[in-house]
């Protein structure tokens with residue numbers, strides 16, 4: 433399927449079957465009469481433009497009924513029985529869904545090789561908190577109605593909730609290094625807990641918060657939720673991959689048993705090193721499959737460190753069908769411009785692939801990290817609630833990422849249940865209001 437065809441279908445959503453033949457994307461006026469709505473291409477896909485800096489949109493962006501778009505003009509005309517629109521929502525959606533700007537602006541990366549969210553067009557344009565691609569769908573369906581086509585609006589409300597947890601460190605005091613740290617700090621209470629945990633029960637470790645996380649996640653309606661733990665099995669020489677997990681050891685076996693009993697799933701947490709060398713993904717997946725004792729279909733990169741857009745190909749090559757990496761570490765919001773699962777479009781080859789991307793709504797550390805948003809708890813809750821309202825408005829999915837280690841701190845120990853409660857209370861309501 434061509435990316436243009438896929439994007440028009442994606443915008444139409446559930447109405448695509450009946451409405452796709454009624455929507456054209458062509459500047460050839462002789463063709464316009466075949467459609468009820470035509471979007472006129474802005475030239476973004478033209479040879480000599482595509483892939484160059486000349487194709488990047490200029491700020492401030494035009495808007496249609498308050499919805500910012502990246503290419504074309506905010507005007508339309510009636511030509512015979514056809515509504516001809518000059519706002520190029522196809523190129524605008526393509527730009528956002530494919531992470532096109534990350535390919536064109538390869539020189540712009542943070543210390544971890546990631547494209548910074550603050551540099552993105554959605555952040556600079558002030559709409560990172562809005563799933564504008566889904567708003568383009570609302571506009572397109574509205575234009576069809578204006579052209580006399582009966583088209584239903586999909587039901588509002590949150591569809592699925594992915595409650596996800598990255599296991600960077602299973603426990604704090606189950607290795608000598610952790611205990612040594614506690615001894616050096618000379619706090620009697622901590623020393624006692626460290627020693628007791630090291631020689632005794634895994635469950636008394638402050639980072640072994642899994643039973644508590646599962647209890648919180650269990651408050652979301654089981655029909656609507658998926659609980660996913662991303663586990664990093666790989667070595668990797670990078671400092672960021674320390675400490676290495678012994679996924680075949682007794683502690684992990686205990687965790688895996690707990691997750692199985694509770695119906696949670698396990699996905700691959702590809703290492704930091706695999707962010708630099710994507711070919712490592714296949715090996716890490718194989719290691720985890722042995723430890724977990726089953727096949728692994730989902731991935732999220734450690735540090736959200738998926739570097740170049742075309743690196744996603746390594747996931748497909750490794751047999752992974754679903755990725756949950758795509759949010760920005762430095763600013764929470766809609767990195768792909770959508771809150772719905774979308775197939776990965778490779779901007780380098782312009783192909784629609786079989787890999788499904790599940791947009792990450794928010795990661796814990798983004799909210800309070802001093803180098804990131806640095807929000808106090810109350811402001812953070814308000815910001816997340818706004819993302820959830822936007823998701824509900826567009827009938828999308830929510831994907832939360834809270835680490836087992838972060839909820840050992842009071843900030844997230846209080847914030848996470850508050851967000852879960854907010855979600856649980858509003859899941860049945862269409863508008864999440």
Ligand SMILES: [Zn+2]
Pocket residue numbers: 598599600701733734735
């Ligand atoms: Zn991680």
